[in-house]
Amino acid sequence: MKHSVAMDTQRSFMTGKKILFVFGTLLFLTQGVWAQEKSDPVLMKISNEPISKSAFEKIYKKNNTTKENLADKKTLEEYLELFINYKLKVKEAESLKLDTSPSFKSELQNYRKQLAAPYLSDKEVTDKLMHEAYDRLKKDIHASHILVRVGPDALPKDTLVAYNKISKIAERVKKGENFNQLAKEVSEDASAKENGGDLGYFTALLMVYPFENAAYNTKAGELSKVVRTKYGYHLLFVYEIRPAMGQYRVAHIMVKSPKNYTPEDTLKAKAKIDEINQKLKGGEKFEDLVTQYSDDQSSAKKGGELPLFGTGRMVAEFERAAVALKKDGDISEPIRTPFGWHIIKRLEKKDLSSYEDMQSELKTKISRDSRSEMSRSVLINKIQKEYQFAEFPAARAEVFSGIDTTYLEGKWNAGKISNLDKPVFKILNKSYTQRELAKYLADHQSKRKGADLNSSLHTNYDQFVNESCIGLKESRLDLEFPEFKSLMEEYRDGILLFELTDQKVWTRAVKDTLGLQQFYAKNKSNYMWTERAEASIYTCANADIAGKVKTLLQKGDLTDEQIKEEINKNSQLDLSITSGTYQKGENAYLDSVSWTKGITPSKNANKSVVLARIKNILKAQPKLLEDAKGLVTADYQSFLEKEWIEQLRKKYPVSVNKDILSTIQ
Numbered sequence: 001m002k003h004s005v006a007m008d009t010q011r012s013f014m015t016g017k018k019i020l021f022v023f024g025t026l027l028f029l030t031q032g033v034w035a036q037e038k039s040d041p042v043l044m045k046i047s048n049e050p051i052s053k054s055a056f057e058k059i060y061k062k063n064n065t066t067k068e069n070l071a072d073k074k075t076l077e078e079y080l081e082l083f084i085n086y087k088l089k090v091k092e093a094e095s096l097k098l099d100t101s102p103s104f105k106s107e108l109q110n111y112r113k114q115l116a117a118p119y120l121s122d123k124e125v126t127d128k129l130m131h132e133a134y135d136r137l138k139k140d141i142h143a144s145h146i147l148v149r150v151g152p153d154a155l156p157k158d159t160l161v162a163y164n165k166i167s168k169i170a171e172r173v174k175k176g177e178n179f180n181q182l183a184k185e186v187s188e189d190a191s192a193k194e195n196g197g198d199l200g201y202f203t204a205l206l207m208v209y210p211f212e213n214a215a216y217n218t219k220a221g222e223l224s225k226v227v228r229t230k231y232g233y234h235l236l237f238v239y240e241i242r243p244a245m246g247q248y249r250v251a252h253i254m255v256k257s258p259k260n261y262t263p264e265d266t267l268k269a270k271a272k273i274d275e276i277n278q279k280l281k282g283g284e285k286f287e288d289l290v291t292q293y294s295d296d297q298s299s300a301k302k303g304g305e306l307p308l309f310g311t312g313r314m315v316a317e318f319e320r321a322a323v324a325l326k327k328d329g330d331i332s333e334p335i336r337t338p339f340g341w342h343i344i345k346r347l348e349k350k351d352l353s354s355y356e357d358m359q360s361e362l363k364t365k366i367s368r369d370s371r372s373e374m375s376r377s378v379l380i381n382k383i384q385k386e387y388q389f390a391e392f393p394a395a396r397a398e399v400f401s402g403i404d405t406t407y408l409e410g411k412w413n414a415g416k417i418s419n420l421d422k423p424v425f426k427i428l429n430k431s432y433t434q435r436e437l438a439k440y441l442a443d444h445q446s447k448r449k450g451a452d453l454n455s456s457l458h459t460n461y462d463q464f465v466n467e468s469c470i471g472l473k474e475s476r477l478d479l480e481f482p483e484f485k486s487l488m489e490e491y492r493d494g495i496l497l498f499e500l501t502d503q504k505v506w507t508r509a510v511k512d513t514l515g516l517q518q519f520y521a522k523n524k525s526n527y528m529w530t531e532r533a534e535a536s537i538y539t540c541a542n543a544d545i546a547g548k549v550k551t552l553l554q555k556g557d558l559t560d561e562q563i564k565e566e567i568n569k570n571s572q573l574d575l576s577i578t579s580g581t582y583q584k585g586e587n588a589y590l591d592s593v594s595w596t597k598g599i600t601p602s603k604n605a606n607k608s609v610v611l612a613r614i615k616n617i618l619k620a621q622p623k624l625l626e627d628a629k630g631l632v633t634a635d636y637q638s639f640l641e642k643e644w645i646e647q648l649r650k651k652y653p654v655s656v657n658k659d660i661l662s663t664i665q
Helices: 009-013 053-063 067-071 073-095 102-120 123-136 156-174 179-186 209-216 263-281 286-293 316-324 355-367 372-386 393-401 434-443 453-475 482-511 513-526 543-555 560-567 629-651
Strands: 042-046 049-052 139-149 198-202 227-229 232-243 247-256 335-337 340-350 423-427 430-433 532-540 575-583 603-605 608-618 654-656
Touching: 042 053, 042 073, 049 053, 053 073, 073 482, 073 629, 073 654, 102 355, 102 453, 102 482, 123 355, 123 372, 139 156, 139 179, 139 209, 156 179, 156 232, 198 316, 209 227, 209 232, 247 263, 247 286, 247 316, 263 286, 263 340, 316 335, 316 340, 355 372, 372 453, 393 423, 393 434, 393 453, 423 434, 423 453, 430 434, 430 453, 434 453, 482 513, 482 629, 513 629, 532 543, 532 560, 543 560, 543 608, 560 575
Parallel strands: none
Antiparallel strands: 042 049, 042 654, 139 198, 139 232, 227 232, 247 340, 335 340, 423 430, 532 575, 532 608, 603 608
8 A cells, every 4th residue: 555544435445556446355347247238227327328227236235245234225325425436536547548558557467467377377286286285384394404506597517516516515414424514614505604504494385396395305314315496406404304383372571682782781681581580480470571671662562472473484592482382371481582582471372274274375375486387387288288289390490590609699689580480389370480489589598608509499499389378378368267357357447546546635645735734724623732741751660769769850960861770770670761742541650640740659550660750741732734744644635535526526427316226125
């Protein structure tokens, strides 16, 4: 989304970057939906465009599935208004020819590629890969690796050098040399210098597919065969194969202590986490200590709770400590990670979900994974059979004969054989000519010194055939799959609506500073500060500490930082201070005391003692535009939206047959 503010009508139906104007699970405006039957009465006209009862009714009932909604005439009328507004905006976008702009065409083409992806793979192969991945997800693997880098397009001699190098390393391991020490010495993965190639635990769908295969096909305590990936050649040593750790939900108390901390700050952090740990062992509640002391502010607001995570998603030290907790509610000793110190509380462990529940997730991940090429290869074979693929080797050979070794230097010019125009192959009676092949070969040549010319040409030819098969299939998806055609039409309208609404409402509200200021000036009474207090709040470990803080405050010449430094000489937990400007309802302690300038009475709170220094009382007053800009902008957008709809209704007259509308139930 480009904006986070709420909008009425269509704005609320935005998905991702572009509007897919969705009512429930169905998107508007597919050609099939709008086809009007001869006996189908006209429900409405928008600028003389007739819209049938059935067209509206199908969508209305699809998205109002409860009997209560269908029986509610108010719901029907509200839905009708949204529907009309949508149609008006699409019509305006078309009248402005937004559908002819390069950006629109590019966006639509990109979406088409995404939508086409599931249609351009073989279902049977995809299903097998999904089951394989699911079975592998039941296990976690702890392994190390050694990498010898070689690119996927490396010359044969360079590939051979890399292969010989990894083979010699494998022999050294087999003769008894320590794998991790070797990794530090010879691996071309930069991280190996520190971790000895240790990857920790991982599971399926986290590594590239050939690497994953090697890991899952090697027994614990054994060395893998040499495996090649796009990064080069690898050797894996598998330490352990365990049942999947599952997914964990934990909370933590964190004390920051990154690597760049000074020795003094590092010692303070260690002392602080140890004191917190002692309080836990003394019976204080984990959640209270999170609120008081955790440096992870985002999780502290939720009692320290972190998002659900599984294998390989946390740094190794954190993951090990979480997995070691045996049951929900167990709490770890302090553990160190690159980010600092943590005390972890286990909240929940979830085992692997069922295959049925994970199907959609598995399919998405596999489509983005290198293993999807297997499915694509099978599909190409099917396309060739279905579309009567035929090759003409003599015509291909004629093209190849006109290409010299400058091709391997990336300098060959297809114009040398531009006079050739015989078909090289056919797919579904569509011919692909010598000229097209020559252009493809020219576009895909690269410097490959020492490579075999004929082999390079055949590789690129096969690639041209495959891309042509997939391309033809993709171009026919609208004909072969009605649901694909419908979704494309829906997204087309969504892009148009997004672009036009962005111009007329969202971006305009942001850029029209004068209009925003005028709107604010007319409505500033809607954006008020209530009475506020400028205050520092002192949370003390006990009443004695609170007394010392109060004494220091009464001196009146010490800053908060100086007070904190003085009080926390013996313990980092004796005093914490927060400062700010507060309204009623923003701080429980301040809500409990009367607001007058000076030092407030101390009160007990969560085994701590709290007091405050109120520096100033600010009376209720309108917020400055800068303070309320988000709310003002949202309201200004709503104003512009309403104003725009009124203009569209004047430009494109709308008429509704109320008698026909009343028959919709």
